[in-house]
Amino acid sequence: MRLYQKIIVGILSVLAICIVGITIYGIRALDDVNSAINNISQTVNRKTKKRDVAVSIEDREPFSILLLGIDTGALGRTETGRSDSMMLVTVNPKKKQSTIVSLDRDILTDMLDGSTFDKLNHAYAYGGVELSMDAVEKLLDVPVDHYVTINMQGMRDLIDAVGGIEVDNKIDFTLEKVHVPKGKITLNGKTGLAYARMRYDDPEGDIGRQRRQREVVEKIVKKVLSMDGVSNYQKILKAVEKNSKTDLTWDDMLDIGKNYYPAFDNIQQEQLEGIGEQVNGIYYQVLGINELLTIQNTLKEQLELPTSSELAIDPQFEYSMNGFIGNQFYDDRLGNEQGQALSENQIIDSEEAYIEAPYTEEIYQ
Template sequence: MRRYQKVILSILIVLVVGIIGVTIYGMQVYQETNATFNQISHAVDRKTDKREEAISIEDRDPFSILLMGIDTGALGRTEQGRSDSMMVVTVNPEKKQSTIISLDRDIYTQIVGYNTIDKLNHAYAFGGEAMAMDSVENLLDIPIDHYVTINMQGMRDLIDAVGGIEVTNAIDFTLEGVHVPEGRITLDGKTGLAYARMRKQDPEGDIGRQRRQREVVTKILQKVMSLDGISNYQKILKAVEKNSKTDLTWNDMMDIGTNYIPAFTTIKQEQLQGEGQLIGGVYYQLLGTNQLLHTQNLLKEQLQLPTNEGLTQGDEYTNGSPNYQLYDDSLTFSEENSTTGE
C-alpha cells in the first residue's frame, strides 16, 4: 500500500487522540469509509468565531481541532458525560509540524454560553461540542476550527482493532478490576483503556494520565501506519462508527490526506497545567499567567496568527482580574517531541 493511502488512514488518528482512521483501499473500503463518515459527521452550531476569514483545507491553510475523550460508552455509562480528556491539535503543512496540547480537565475557566466559571470539562456536559469549543477558544485565544470526540468504548475497540499497542508502564496498578503490570507490555483494548484512564494511583495525578494519553495517541498512529490489509481497516471503521463524532466531512478528510502529509512527519507535544487549589471545597487547576501566554502564543505561531506580549486585554477571564484566578508563575512547562512515519 502506498504512503499516501496510509496517511489518509492515520490523519484522524492523530486528530482524535490518535483514534479515528480512514483509507482508500479499493472501491469497497472507499464506500465503507464514506458511509462511516456520513454516520459520524455532525455539524456544530457555534456561538463564537475568532476567524475573520474561513480557513480552506483545500488550500492547505493551517487549522486547529479540539479532541475530546468522553467518559461514557462503557462501564454502563450512557449519559451525556464530560470531556475528561481534551487536546488541542494544530496542523501546519508549511512548517511540516503538528502540535498536541493537553488541557487539564480541572482548569478553572469561563464556560462560554453558560454564564459561569467552572472546570473546563464541564463545558461539554453543559452544552456539548459547541460549548466545549467556545470555552477552549476563549481560554486559549485562538480559533478552534473543528472537533472530534470518541468515547471509552471507541478507545477500547480501536486499540483492539490495531492489534494492541506496546508501552513501557512505570506503575503497576489495578483499575476497576483490570491489572496493568509494570514493565514493557502489550496493551489490548481492555488494559489500554485502563492505562489511558488511570489517575489516582499516579503520583502526578491527571498530569501523568495526560502524558499516557498522548503516548497512546502516538502508539496508535504508528501502529496504523504499519498496518496492511483490508480487514484491519474494516475493524478500525467498525470501532469508530458508533463511538465517535466529528464535524469534518469525507471531503475534508480527502483534502487532508492530499494536502497535509508534511504536517504529520513531526508531532510536538506539550501540556497546559496549573496549580491545584481548593475553591469552596472543590479542586481546580489555576493557570499561571506565563504558561497560559506561552501556550497561546505557541498555538498562534502554528496557526500563523499574530502573537501577544501579554494576555488578551478586555477579557475578564484571561487577564488576571479578581473574577478569574491566575497566579504569577515562572515559565515551566512539559514539552515532548515525537516524529512519526514509516
C-alpha cells in the same frame, strides 16, 4: 496492490485517527468508508470568533481540531457525560509539524454565560461540543476550527482494531479489576483503556494521565500509518463509526490524507498545567499568566497567527473579589516559587467569589 489503486480517506477520531488521514487500500472499501462517514458526521451550530474567514483545508492552511474524550460508552455509563480528556491539536503542512496540547479537565474556565466559572470539562455537560469549542477558544485565544469526539468504548475498540500498542509502563497498577503490569508490555483494548484512564496511582495525578493519553494517541497513529490491507481498516472503521462524531467533511478528510500527511511525522507535545486550589470547597486547576500565554503563543505560531506580548483578560473580569487576576489566573510573572506562594495566600473560599459550581464533584478515574 499498486499505488494508483489506493483511496485516501481521513478518519479523525479523538484519541487516534483525529490527527491523521487513514489510507484505505482498495476500491472495495469505498462503501464501508461512505457508511462510516455518514455515521460519524455531525455539524456544529457555531463559528469561530477568531477568524474572519473560515480556514481552508483544501488550500493546505494550518488548522486546529479539538479532541474530546467523552466518559461514556463503556463501564455501564450511558449518560451525556463530560469531556474526560481534552486536547487541542494544530496541524501545519508547510512547517510539517503538529502540536498536541493537553488541557487539564479541572482548569477554572469561563462558561461564557456572564456569570459562571467552572471546570473546563463541565462545558460539555452545559452546552455540548459547541460550548466546549467556545470555552477552549476563549481560554487559548486561538481559533478552534473543528472537533472530534470519541467515547471510552471507541478508544478500547480502536486499540484492539490496530492489534494493540506497545508501551513502557512505569507504574504497576490495577484499575477496576484490570491489572496493568510494570515494564514493556503490549496493551489490548481493555488494558489500554485502563492505561489511559488511571490517575490515582500516578504520583503526578491527572498530569501523568494526560501524558499517557498523548502517548496512546501517538502509538495508535503510528500503528494506523504502518498498517496495510482492507481487512485491517474495516476494523478501524467499525471502531470509529460506532463511537465517534466529527464536523469534518468527506472532502476535508480526503485533503488531510493527501496534503497534511508529513505534519504527522513531527508531533510536538505540550501540557497546560496550573496549580491546584480549593474554590468554595471544590478542587480546580488555576492557571498562571505566563504559563497560559506561552501555550497560546505556541499555538498561534503553529497556526501562523500573530503572537501576543501579554495575556488578554476580559475587562469585565479584570478585577475580582478573590484577588485572582480575571477570577481564573494567578500572577506567575514573579517566577514559579513566588507565584506559587502568591496563589497559596489567595485561596478562594469566599461566597463573594464570582464563581458558580453547580456540580457535586464525582470520582472519575
